[in-house]
Amino acid sequence: MTSQNNIFEPGENCWVKSNATFAAPLIDCGNYYKALHSAIVKAKHSIFIVGWDIDSRIRLLRGEDEEQSEAPSRISDLLKWKAEQNPDMKIYLLRWDSSLAFFAQREMWAKEAWDEKTPDNVKTELDDTIPMGGSQHQKIVLVDDELVFSGGMDVSTNRWDTRDHPVVSEERDGPDGEYGPLHDVQMVSSGPVVADFSKLVRWRWQRVANETPIMVREDANVSIDAPIPPSWPQDYPPIFENVECALARTIPFMDEVEPAQEVRNMLLDLINEAESIIYIENQFTTRQEIAEALNKQLKLKPDLSVCIVSSYEPKGKFECEAFWASRIQFKSILEKGIAPERVKVTYSSIEDMQGRRAYKRIHSKVMTIDDKYLVIGSSNLSNRSMTLDTEIDTILFGNTPQNRQSIAHVRNDLLAEHTGRTIEDMETILKESQPVDALMRGQIAHGYVLTEVRDEIFTEQSSNNLFRSLSDPEEPLISIPTLGGAVTPARNPRRRSIMIAIGLTVLAVLGGLMFWASQSISWLSADSINAFLEESRGTYFALPTVLLVYVIGGILFFPVTVLSLAVAAIFGPIWGPVYGMMGALLSSAILFGIGKLSGNAGLRKLGGPKVAAVDEKLKRSGIVGVAAIRMLPVAPFSLVNLVAGISSIGIFQFLVGTFLGMFPPMIAKGLVGDSITQIWRNPSIESISYLVAGILLWAFLIWGSQKFARYYQQKKQADASDKQSENSESEECAA
Incomplete structure (x- = not known):
C-alpha cells in the first residue's frame, strides 16, 4: 500500500530522487565503527571514503569485538591488511585539506601518514577546492558500489561512544585526554541510491586528483529488487525496505x-x-x-x-x-x-x-x-x-x-x-x-x-x-575579482602552504631577532667576547666565564666555531679545547632540554611522518650518528641541539656523541686559534706551520668522519641483512 506522493523535486529541493532497497540507522559511533569494520572486511572491489576527517589512528573495534577479531581494528592497519589481501582492490581516501584550526585534534600530516602506512593501491588526496571559510563536510563511505554509509559521522578523534553514554569511559580518549559523552547518527543503505553515491564520490575524487578512479562495477546489483549485498554489516539488520528517498x-x-x-x-x-x-x-x-x-x-x-x-x-x-x-x-x-x-x-x-x-x-x-x-x-x-x-x-x-x-x-x-x-x-x-x-x-x-x-x-x-x-x-571569506568583472572565491589555503608559511615566519622571526641582537647588544660581537674572555684569563672565574659565554651564545645561535677559536686563542692549545668542550656540552644539554619541552608541546607533530622517519634513523644510529653530525658542518650547532631534543634520542647518547664528534675538531681548532694568536703577536715560520697543520688536521677529521659514517652505516645494513637471512633460515628449518 502506497501513501501520498513525496515532495521530492530534483533540481529544486534535491539532487536526485531514488530508492533504498534496504536501509538502517546506525546510532552512535560504537555501532557505526563496528558496522564499518564489518563492511570493509567483506569488501572485494573498491572502497571510497570521503570525509571532513579520516584519521589513520582510529580503532574501529573496542572491547571483546577487538579481542576476537581476526582483522586489525585500527583503520590504517585494516585498510593496509585489506589492500595487501587483494592487490587488485582500489581504496580511495578524500579528506578536507585545511586543518590548521583543528591542530590539536587532527593529524597534521594526514596524507603523508596514510601514504606511509598503506600500500600503493590505497590512494589519498586532500581536498583544497573548498572556498575560504567553508569545509568539506560530506561524510560518505562507499563499499563495492553496492553499499553506502552516509550521515554525520567521520572516522575522527573524539567521536567514539556507546548508546548508553556512561559518565566516565576509558575508551573515550582523544588527543586532549578523556572527552565526554557524544551522540551521532549515520545510515547504511543499499539499492538504487548507491548508484547515485557512486557518481558523487567519483566526481569529488576526480576534481581533486585529476585522475579517473576505478570504474563502477558492471556486476554491481543496485536494482530495486536487489538482495542484501554481501558487504552488508552483520549485527545491523535493515529496518527500511524499498523506501523512497x-x-x-x-x-x-x-x-x-x-x-x-x-x-x-x-x-x-x-x-x-x-x-x-x-x-x-x-x-x-x-x-x-x-x-x-x-x-x-x-x-x-x-x-x-x-x-x-x-x-x-x-x-x-x-x-x-x-x-x-x-x-x-x-x-x-x-x-x-x-x-x-x-x-x-x-x-x-x-x-x-x-x-x-x-x-x-x-x-x-x-x-x-x-x-x-x-x-x-x-x-x-x-x-x-x-x-x-x-x-x-x-x-x-x-x-x-x-x-x-x-x-x-x-x-x-x-x-x-x-x-x-x-x-x-x-x-x-x-x-x-x-x-x-x-x-x-x-x-x-x-x-x-x-x-x-x-x-x-x-x-x-x-x-x-x-x-x-x-x-x-x-559567503566565502575572500573573493577575488576576475578580468571579466566577475568574482571568484579564494580557496582555503592548502595545508602544505600553511606549513611552509609557518616555517618561513619562524625563520624570519628568528633571523630578525638575531639581527636585532647583533645590532642592539653591544657585547654580542667577536671582539667583545674576546675582551670578556681575556679579562677572565688567569683567574678563578675563567671556566665559569667560558661556560656562561657558550650557554648564552648557544641560546642566541652565535657560531660555535667562532667561540671555539676565541677560547683557544685566549687559553691556549691545551686548556682552550678543554674549556671549549665543557662549554659546548653544557650549552648542548640546555638547548636539548628546551627542544624536548618544545617537542612535547607539539613541534614533533608539526614535523610529520617524514621527520619521524629521520628521527627513527637518528635514534637507531645512536652515538655514532650524533658524532657524525657533529663532525660534519651540515647545520648550526644550536639548531642541532634543539632538533635532537625534539627527537626521541636519549640525552646520554646525545652528549656522548657530541663529545666524540666535537673533541677532535676542538683540538684542531685549538691549534688554529692559538696559532692565529701567535702569528698576531709574534709571526714566525713555526707559528705559521702550526696554523697550516691545524687547518689540515681539521679538514682531515671532517673527511675521516664522512668515511667512517658511511662505513658504519654500510656495516649496520650488512649486519641487519645477515641477521634477517639467519632468521629466515631458522624459520625454514623450524617449518
Missing part, C-alpha cells in the same frame, strides 16, 4: 562548479509538510530562516509541536560567540507567539548516583516530520551548511505503512535515549495532546534527561558579531 546537497561555488542549495530548500519544504510533531537533533541551530519557517508552521498548525535536541555548552570562544550567541536569536524567533508547551530547545544530560554530571555532546544531523519523512545527513542548521560547506543529506519518505512505522521508531528510539526512557514509553508520551511538554515531565532521576537550554549563561545575543562572520558565514 532523495539526496540533497549543498555545493558552494568553486572552480566554476554550479552551486547547489538543495539542503536549504528541502528543509524549508519539509517543515511546510509538518502537522503533528517535528523532531530535530543537530549540532548547531543558527539559521534564522529555519527558525522563521518553524515558527510560521507552528502558527499555521495548532496541533504541531517542535522538539530540538542540541548540546549544552560551547567549546571555545569562537563556538560560543558564533553558534551559542546565534542560538539565542534562533530560539527567540522560533518561540515568538507560541505557547511554551508546544516548542522546546533542549540538551541531554545525566547526574549519576555518585553525583557525577555529564552533558551529552550532540553531533548528529537528524530531522523527522511526523512519521512521513526522516532526514539523516551531514548538514547543520547553520548558515555555512546551507551555502558554503559541501553537504549531503538523505531524506527517507514513508511510502508504506511499514516505512512510516520505521520513521516513528527511529524518532522514538532517539528520544528514549535522550530522556532515559523506553521506546514503549515514548509511544505513549507522544500520543498526548502536548507531547513535547510531556517529554519534559516525569523524567527519571540518575538517568539521561532533557532540559531546556539557557544560553544566556554563556554569552549574550549579538547581531553584529565578528566571531559569527568568521565561523558561520554564508
Whole structure:
C-alpha cells in the first residue's frame, strides 16, 4: 500500500530522487565503527571514503569485538591488511585539506601518514577546492558500489561512544585526554541510491586528483529488487525496505562548479509538510530562516509541536560567540507567539548516583516530520551548511505503512535515549495532546534527561558579531575579482602552504631577532667576547666565564666555531679545547632540554611522518650518528641541539656523541686559534706551520668522519641483512 506522493523535486529541493532497497540507522559511533569494520572486511572491489576527517589512528573495534577479531581494528592497519589481501582492490581516501584550526585534534600530516602506512593501491588526496571559510563536510563511505554509509559521522578523534553514554569511559580518549559523552547518527543503505553515491564520490575524487578512479562495477546489483549485498554489516539488520528517498546537497561555488542549495530548500519544504510533531537533533541551530519557517508552521498548525535536541555548552570562544550567541536569536524567533508547551530547545544530560554530571555532546544531523519523512545527513542548521560547506543529506519518505512505522521508531528510539526512557514509553508520551511538554515531565532521576537550554549563561545575543562572520558565514571569506568583472572565491589555503608559511615566519622571526641582537647588544660581537674572555684569563672565574659565554651564545645561535677559536686563542692549545668542550656540552644539554619541552608541546607533530622517519634513523644510529653530525658542518650547532631534543634520542647518547664528534675538531681548532694568536703577536715560520697543520688536521677529521659514517652505516645494513637471512633460515628449518 502506497501513501501520498513525496515532495521530492530534483533540481529544486534535491539532487536526485531514488530508492533504498534496504536501509538502517546506525546510532552512535560504537555501532557505526563496528558496522564499518564489518563492511570493509567483506569488501572485494573498491572502497571510497570521503570525509571532513579520516584519521589513520582510529580503532574501529573496542572491547571483546577487538579481542576476537581476526582483522586489525585500527583503520590504517585494516585498510593496509585489506589492500595487501587483494592487490587488485582500489581504496580511495578524500579528506578536507585545511586543518590548521583543528591542530590539536587532527593529524597534521594526514596524507603523508596514510601514504606511509598503506600500500600503493590505497590512494589519498586532500581536498583544497573548498572556498575560504567553508569545509568539506560530506561524510560518505562507499563499499563495492553496492553499499553506502552516509550521515554525520567521520572516522575522527573524539567521536567514539556507546548508546548508553556512561559518565566516565576509558575508551573515550582523544588527543586532549578523556572527552565526554557524544551522540551521532549515520545510515547504511543499499539499492538504487548507491548508484547515485557512486557518481558523487567519483566526481569529488576526480576534481581533486585529476585522475579517473576505478570504474563502477558492471556486476554491481543496485536494482530495486536487489538482495542484501554481501558487504552488508552483520549485527545491523535493515529496518527500511524499498523506501523512497532523495539526496540533497549543498555545493558552494568553486572552480566554476554550479552551486547547489538543495539542503536549504528541502528543509524549508519539509517543515511546510509538518502537522503533528517535528523532531530535530543537530549540532548547531543558527539559521534564522529555519527558525522563521518553524515558527510560521507552528502558527499555521495548532496541533504541531517542535522538539530540538542540541548540546549544552560551547567549546571555545569562537563556538560560543558564533553558534551559542546565534542560538539565542534562533530560539527567540522560533518561540515568538507560541505557547511554551508546544516548542522546546533542549540538551541531554545525566547526574549519576555518585553525583557525577555529564552533558551529552550532540553531533548528529537528524530531522523527522511526523512519521512521513526522516532526514539523516551531514548538514547543520547553520548558515555555512546551507551555502558554503559541501553537504549531503538523505531524506527517507514513508511510502508504506511499514516505512512510516520505521520513521516513528527511529524518532522514538532517539528520544528514549535522550530522556532515559523506553521506546514503549515514548509511544505513549507522544500520543498526548502536548507531547513535547510531556517529554519534559516525569523524567527519571540518575538517568539521561532533557532540559531546556539557557544560553544566556554563556554569552549574550549579538547581531553584529565578528566571531559569527568568521565561523558561520554564508559567503566565502575572500573573493577575488576576475578580468571579466566577475568574482571568484579564494580557496582555503592548502595545508602544505600553511606549513611552509609557518616555517618561513619562524625563520624570519628568528633571523630578525638575531639581527636585532647583533645590532642592539653591544657585547654580542667577536671582539667583545674576546675582551670578556681575556679579562677572565688567569683567574678563578675563567671556566665559569667560558661556560656562561657558550650557554648564552648557544641560546642566541652565535657560531660555535667562532667561540671555539676565541677560547683557544685566549687559553691556549691545551686548556682552550678543554674549556671549549665543557662549554659546548653544557650549552648542548640546555638547548636539548628546551627542544624536548618544545617537542612535547607539539613541534614533533608539526614535523610529520617524514621527520619521524629521520628521527627513527637518528635514534637507531645512536652515538655514532650524533658524532657524525657533529663532525660534519651540515647545520648550526644550536639548531642541532634543539632538533635532537625534539627527537626521541636519549640525552646520554646525545652528549656522548657530541663529545666524540666535537673533541677532535676542538683540538684542531685549538691549534688554529692559538696559532692565529701567535702569528698576531709574534709571526714566525713555526707559528705559521702550526696554523697550516691545524687547518689540515681539521679538514682531515671532517673527511675521516664522512668515511667512517658511511662505513658504519654500510656495516649496520650488512649486519641487519645477515641477521634477517639467519632468521629466515631458522624459520625454514623450524617449518
